[in-house]
Amino acid sequence: xxxxxxxRAEILFLYDVRxxxxxxxxxxxxxxxxxxxxxxxxxxxxxLKRTIRDYLHDFKGEEVFIREVRKDDGKLKTxxxxxxxLKIDSPEALLNCxxxxxxxxxxxxxxxTITFTGPVQFxxxxxMHRVLLKFIKGTTVMPSKEAKxxxxxxxxxILPYSLINFYGIINENAAKDTKLxxxxxxxxxxxxxxxxxxxxxxxxxxQMPRLLLKVNYxxxxxxxxxxxxxxxxxxxxxxxxxxxITEVKLDVTELMSVLxxxxxxxxxxxxxxxxxxxxxxxxVEKSFAECxxxxxxxxxxxxx
Amino acid sequence: MNKVLVFDVWGEYAHFRKYxxxxxxxxxxxxxxxxxxxxxxxxxxxxxxxxxxxxxKKQAFITVGxxxxxxxxxxxxxxxxxxxxxxIPFRKTGHQPRTQIRFEFIKDPKYRLYFYxxxxxLYARTKKLLANHKSIYTPYLGISEHIANFEFIGEMxxxxxxxxxxxxxxSVIPEDPANKIEFEANMEYFSETMPIEMDFDRTVVEYRNIxxxxxxxxxxxxxxxxxxxxxxxxxxxx
Numbered sequence: 001x002x003x004x005x006x007x008r009a010e011i012l013f014l015y016d017v018r019x020x021x022x023x024x025x026x027x028x029x030x031x032x033x034x035x036x037x038x039x040x041x042x043x044x045x046x047x048l049k050r051t052i053r054d055y056l057h058d059f060k061g062e063e064v065f066i067r068e069v070r071k072d073d074g075k076l077k078t079x080x081x082x083x084x085x086l087k088i089d090s091p092e093a094l095l096n097c098x099x100x101x102x103x104x105x106x107x108x109x110x111x112x113t114i115t116f117t118g119p120v121q122f123x124x125x126x127x128m129h130r131v132l133l134k135f136i137k138g139t140t141v142m143p144s145k146e147a148k149x150x151x152x153x154x155x156x157x158i159l160p161y162s163l164i165n166f167y168g169i170i171n172e173n174a175a176k177d178t179k180l181x182x183x184x185x186x187x188x189x190x191x192x193x194x195x196x197x198x199x200x201x202x203x204x205x206x207q208m209p210r211l212l213l214k215v216n217y218x219x220x221x222x223x224x225x226x227x228x229x230x231x232x233x234x235x236x237x238x239x240x241x242x243x244x245i246t247e248v249k250l251d252v253t254e255l256m257s258v259l260x261x262x263x264x265x266x267x268x269x270x271x272x273x274x275x276x277x278x279x280x281x282x283x284v285e286k287s288f289a290e291c292x293x294x295x296x297x298x299x300x301x302x303x304x
Numbered sequence: 305m306n307k308v309l310v311f312d313v314w315g316e317y318a319h320f321r322k323y324x325x326x327x328x329x330x331x332x333x334x335x336x337x338x339x340x341x342x343x344x345x346x347x348x349x350x351x352x353x354x355x356x357x358x359x360x361k362k363q364a365f366i367t368v369g370x371x372x373x374x375x376x377x378x379x380x381x382x383x384x385x386x387x388x389x390x391x392i393p394f395r396k397t398g399h400q401p402r403t404q405i406r407f408e409f410i411k412d413p414k415y416r417l418y419f420y421x422x423x424x425x426l427y428a429r430t431k432k433l434l435a436n437h438k439s440i441y442t443p444y445l446g447i448s449e450h451i452a453n454f455e456f457i458g459e460m461x462x463x464x465x466x467x468x469x470x471x472x473x474x475s476v477i478p479e480d481p482a483n484k485i486e487f488e489a490n491m492e493y494f495s496e497t498m499p500i501e502m503d504f505d506r507t508v509v510e511y512r513n514i515x516x517x518x519x520x521x522x523x524x525x526x527x528x529x530x531x532x533x534x535x536x537x538x539x540x541x542x
Contacts, residue, residue, distance in 0.1 A: 026404040027380035035377070037411070044381060045449040066384070068393045068401075104448075115352070117441070121448045123316060124379075169451060171442045173349055221349075221438040225453035 002183035005119075005175045007217055007267065009185075011168040012227050013048075014128075014211040015196050016245055021158050021203045023047040031157040032133060039130035039239070041162045045122040048166055048192070053099050055195030056187060065097035065105065091116075101178045102188055119174040120188065123228070125166040129248075130239035131159050156203075161243045163210070167228035173221070189214065193272060193304045210245060210274045211288070212302065219265035230255035234280065249278045249285070256281055256295040268298040305365060305420050308462050308533065309427070311434050312371065313343065314414035315452040317379075318445030319407060323499065323508065330408045331446070333374040334476060334516055336498035337542040338508070339446060340366050340417055347433050347454075348426070349440025356504050358426060365541045367475040369416040370520035374494075380406045413445060416457070418475065418539050431459060460533040472522035473530065475539035479513035482528040492518035500542055514542065 023043040024030035033042040057064040091114040094100045094107075104118030136158055140151040170185060193209045217223060235248045242248060259266065273279075273288040281291040292299045320332040320339050335343070341364065345355030358364070384393055385403040393401035421427040433439060434456040445452045470486050477483065479495065487493065495515040499508040517523050531539050 025380055026382045026402075027406060033379070035411075037375075037377075042379070044379070046381060117352070118448065121442055121444070121451060123451045124449055126316070167451070169442045173440050174442070219438075221433070221440050222436065223439075225437075225451075 002181035005170065005172050005180055005182055005185060008172050008221070008223050009170040009217065010215045010223050010225075010227055011122075011166075011170065011192075012211070012213040012215075012231075013166040013168070013192050013209070014163060014231075014250075015166075015207055015209045016161065016163040017159060017204070017208075018161055018206040018243070019158055020206050021156070022162055022164060022207070024157075024203070029155075029157065032131070032159050032162075034131065034133060035126075041127035041131040041159060041164065043125035043164050043166070045124055045166075048122055048125060049099075049103055051195045051199055052102070052188065052191040055191040055198060056098055059194070059198065060187060060191070062098045062187065063096055064099045065094065066099055095179055098184055098187065101180045101184055104174075104178060116178050117174050119171045119178060119180045120168060121171075122166055122168040125164045126228075127162040128165050128231070128233040129163065129235070129242055131162045132240040134158050134160055158203075163233065163242075163245070163248065165228050165231070167226075169223060189270070189302060190304055193302075208245070208274065209272075210277050211250075212270075212272045212304075214270040214302075215259070216267045216270065217265055218267035222265055224258060224262055227255060227258075230258055245274070245276050246278075249280050251280045252288075252291050253280070253282055256291050259292075259297060260295040263296045266297065268300055270300050270302050272302040272304055305422075306461060306463070307420065307459055308365070308531070308539075309419045309431055309434060309459055310416065310457040310533070310537075311419075311454055312414065312416050312457060313443070313445070313452050313454045314372070314412075315445045315450050316412065317377075317450045318410040318413040318452075319450060320410075320446045328406060328408075331376065331410055332496055332498055333376075333410065333494065333518070334368050334370060334496075334498075334514070335415060335445065336500070336514075337366050337368075338499045338502050340368060340419075343417075343443055343445075343452075344419060344430060346441040346443045347439040348430060356502055356506070358421075358423070361501050361510075363422045365418075365420040367418045367539050367541045369418070369474045369476065369537075369539070370414075370516055370518075371416055372412050372414040373519045374413075374516075375411040377409050377411050378406045379409055380404050409450075410445075416474070418541075420462075460535060460537075462531045462533050462539075464529055465532050465538075466529050468526070470524050470526045471530070471538055472524050473527070473540060474522055474537040476542065477515040477523055477525055477527075477540055478542055479515060480528065484526040485515070486524040486526070488524060491521055491523070493523070494518055498542075512542070 021032045025033045053064045056062040102120045104116035106115045138154040196209045232251045322330045341359035382402050443452045444450050495513050498514050500510040500512045
């Protein structure tokens with residue numbers, strides 16, 4: 001048995017999409033979400049959690065509570081069926097599901113309300129640059145009705161490019177309530193990286209994880225906060241013209257100086273950085289590992 | 305009461321649900337007193353079943369000032385349709401597997417919170433945690449995806465003042481017939497009815513009209529009484 005986590009951690013995760021729709025707005029023609037005031041692309045926290053849940057269930061064989069389940073006759077199962085399948089008769093039994101241990105849940109079993117606050121929470125993700133919204137029209141080869149001789153037209157909105165920044169916290173105190181273990185957190189990191197990469201649906205193909213950073217604290221009850229706003233994107237192109245990760249550089253000077261000034265409170269840093277990403281620290285281009293070492297961090301490259 | 309803890313909280317979004325909006329969740333413009341008690345409870349690590357008993361109006365003195373203009377946006381989310389007792393996405397005639405909900409969020413919220421507690425131990429613990437930028441649970445603004453950050457401004461001495469003149473007030477102004485507001489040009493005055501205190505079973509026992517200026521400007525008012533801080537800020541508790 002793996003131990004319940006004992007330290008706080010902050011997570012920073014960057015991924016990008018090309019010619020796809022990272023998170024459609026169901027009430028706005030499934031358009032990619034855009035903050036109209038700033039032109040920034042938005043991805044909800046629940047989209048990232050869905051990615052994580054699907055990967056943990058489909059690829060890792062973990063028990064996941066919140067997912068679509070069908071009966072043998074092809075029908076989806078109800079909550080009561082699911083609770084029966086999983087032999088869940090008490091709130092504690094829900095904790096057999098990894099997503100409840102990670103993200104918590106508010107649900108009701110036999111009229112009894114159960115609330116677990118998730119130790120792992122993510123903010124809404126945001127692109128690091130203004131994005132371009134593109135309208136694509138296409139045709140299908142299959143007619144919509146039998147008598148028709150032609151296929152129908154399709155309409156969709158995509159983003160030519162978006163580099164998205166997610167920030168999350170793992171809280172060690174809330175972990176006691178849901179019994180979140182170190183092994184669960186390893187699976188979470190695996191799912192963030194590989195779940196994003198393996199989400200090969202029509203609208204998500206082309207998603208690539210670029211940077212995953214986990215700051216492990218040794219100081220009790222402490223975290224820096226706002227890490228996501230400490231990396232800035234530099235490019236010679238106008239924001240809307242960016243089409244590839246090689247066209248941007250990430251300036252990590254502020255992030256590194258904040259990490260460095262909190263050196264005494266940080267135990268170590270787990271990270272994984274994509275090779276195609278360029279980092280700038282104090283005006284000099286460096287690898288991410290070099291930046292972290294310069295900031296005086298103990299580092300551990302994640303094997304994902 | 306002769307001192308108060310002052311700290312700023314901010315995030316990218318906030319959502320303080322209005323109690324009467326369940327399916328189209330709207331947000332209060334500022335955190336109601338009840339939301340602030342939850343926020344301080346999270347910093348202190350008090351369980352959600354127990355924190356309310358530490359924050360009755362008799363024990364805890366709380367108010368809020370606006371530091372950023374109130375901007376509201378709507379973000380729609382695809383939720384599981386749990387009507388008819390289905391918790392897992394389930395499609396059949398008359399039941400859609402998912403339901404789309406528009407959430408009203410406050411964008412770029414930043415508030416200054418003022419806090420005093422009659423329990424010296426709890427007050428000292430809050431001060432120590434804030435000063436060291438520590439929190440037991442993850443603090444957030446209304447709902448858990450709106451993770452918040454905070455900064456301790458300091459512990460300030462306060463004095464109760466009774467003045468005949470109009471003064472500018474840094475905090476929101478709870479409605480009181482004895483108070484007079486001087487309405488000025490180019491200001492946007494709003495008032496919202498908010499929960500102030502909840503019973504231990506989360507039944508609201510008091511609502512109050514709270515007035516604020518949308519851009520975070522200080523409202524000029526003639527008040528029955530108010531509190532003045534070391535740094536000249538003037539506040540009224542909610």
